[in-house]
Amino acid sequence: MKKIALAVGLVGLSAIAFAQKSSTDSIAEYRQMLQDGNPADLFEAKGEGLWTQKRGPKNASLEKCDLGKGPGVFKGVWVELPRYFADTGRVQDLESRLLTCMQELQGFDAQEIAKTPFGRGEQSNVTALATWIAAESKGMKLNLPQDHMEERKMYEVGKRLFFMRGGSHDFACATCHSQDDKRIRLQDLPNITKNPGAGNGFGAWPAYRVSNGQMWGAQLRLNDCYRQQRFPYPIFGSDATIALGVYMGVNGKGGATVAPAIKR
């Protein structure tokens, strides 16, 4: 009899504990359980291999690619992107810069890759490369340069784009991402106008999306934000996407990066 009473007592206790645990706590627990064993590792490994592999019409590797800190440097470059590149005369993010390198060094057609749907052909290689390069800056602090006039102009443009309401639903980026402690459904929404939200948000992509089992680079992340915002399709590597990258990354200055992350 005693034994049964004790067992009942325990069951009762755990039921109360469950009731008191909020959905937010449970979701946090769920996310914690996924941290060990992030399939982004698979893409990271693929990207690392692609960097040294001789490929493309010129049968060359990417080892001489300049991502902002000189040819061949991949450690720490990601926390300083997007930045201005004198050779192209453009502010570029990681993915658009990888296209430049794939074209210049390997002879691929950058425009062709930019037009390729995400996850297909060379696009999936760009994502894998971006995943690996971001991982090589994991834990470092965002430190985007704002010395060049083009970089400063892009920040200003990014800010305007961030607040631009439009589409069928009148949404702007700011509709969801300009307040603290808000969520959409059960997902926390980072406040991207300042830290910690800007660093946490911007510094998490590329990320593995468990909902569809895909690796998403920053370009696809933005692309899908715009899709949900009911805007037209942002062209891969376009100045609008890069300006937003500058706006988010500069707002996130000093935030430690966690990319490649694992996300819902």
Next chain:
Amino acid sequence: MQTRRETLKHSAAVASLLAATGLFPQYAQAFDKAAFDAKTINEAIKAMGGAVPVESKDVTITGPDIAENGAVVPFGASTSLPNVKRVLLLVEKNPSALVAMFNVSPEVDVNFATRAKMGQSSDVYAVAITNDGKAFFAKKEVKVTLGGCGG
């Protein structure tokens, strides 16, 4: 609080899930009987004889209370019971309940973790099958939520 009747229901549920996998002919009969309505569950369980799956505190299932996404739900199944031959992970409301089956050898701990897809909120079972064909289980309820913008 779990009543005896509910416990029996769970046993029947596990039996039917095992039977549905087609891997355990000894449960096939139990499955048929368990398919009767609630009034006859007690009799059905009796008819299972030694094959009644028993809920056991020596079997552990770990997993989230709420999954942010049903596409990836992390689970761990372990047991301290001796002579375990197999460990199964079953999601009751999936189109086919059996997610994974691990065949144990003396060289490994009876402790496995993997991730499952869940179409909807469901009870999830870890079942340990011993060398003599007995089944012991642990159960966990997992709520699957709809996340994100949903578009």
Next chain:
Amino acid sequence: MQSKFLLPLAAAAVSFLTACSTPLPSSADLDKLTKDIVARSFRAEGQAQLDRVNPDEDNLLCSQADQSGNTIDEKLATAVEARNMQTIKAPVDGKYLGDFKEGEKIAQSGSGKTWTDKADAANGGNCYNCHQISKEELSYGTLGPSLYNYGKMRGVANPNNAESKPIVEYTWGKINNPRAYNACSSMPRFGHKGVLTEMQIKHVMALLLDPASPVNK
């Protein structure tokens, strides 16, 4: 060859001239630059046509206010609200409430109007993205206020009663065009922008106001 990933040397040279200590262009010039960048950065896809990045006057005013961190000027707000109020039409048959069960489905659905949605498919209301509504749904957003007990809290015992009329009409207007009441509301103008049909809005109305709806339990 036209390629923005290649090296346009002329562009690089121009950029050098504008570098360093030069002050930023004027705000108006940056607005113009933003407009140019938008024009070349998006392409039409599915039903998401380029007119969607051509914001109307209401959105322009609110975007400017949001960006400056201030609220919209009071006079402008009154004008925005007045012209949005004019878009609200009472239901043709005089009936404001539909079926709350249908309303729940619409509230749950986050689809519609994206470039991956079929143009002729029914749109969702996206309601749970931002609001708590029925108690059973744990997965709700917090961008908007909780709507749990919406009708009950406002004392709507019978939505057809005369005393319920003001709240019924307000709710109808709010779903159709929230910017009639709050110039820079973040909520979509479901009726005005054709996101939801009149019938769909009636169903959502029932979800919020029908005493039998789980929202009011």
Next chain:
Amino acid sequence: MADPMRIRAQAAGDKATIRVLMSHEMESGQRKDGTGKTIPAWHIQDVTATLNGKTVMTAEWGPAVSKNPFLQFTIKGAKAGDKVGITWKDNKGDTRSDEATVT
């Protein structure tokens, strides 16, 4: 050919924890394509783990294991320098083997 696995094998005491990520679609057989046709199930069916060439565990999986599967288990008596091998085979007959050294 399938992409390589990521295998981590870490010794602690007289055991080693093995964590494996596999690159696989794990198509459930429940989804429909754009034309309404069911996409056939395509999933890893058999998994075998070896320690220095000797099988220590086998597993049978259904299509409900998540895409890009994760597997964790513990091998008794494995020590640094030992070789852990993982092989999977899917229902189309595709197979992949990778090996890692216990650290």
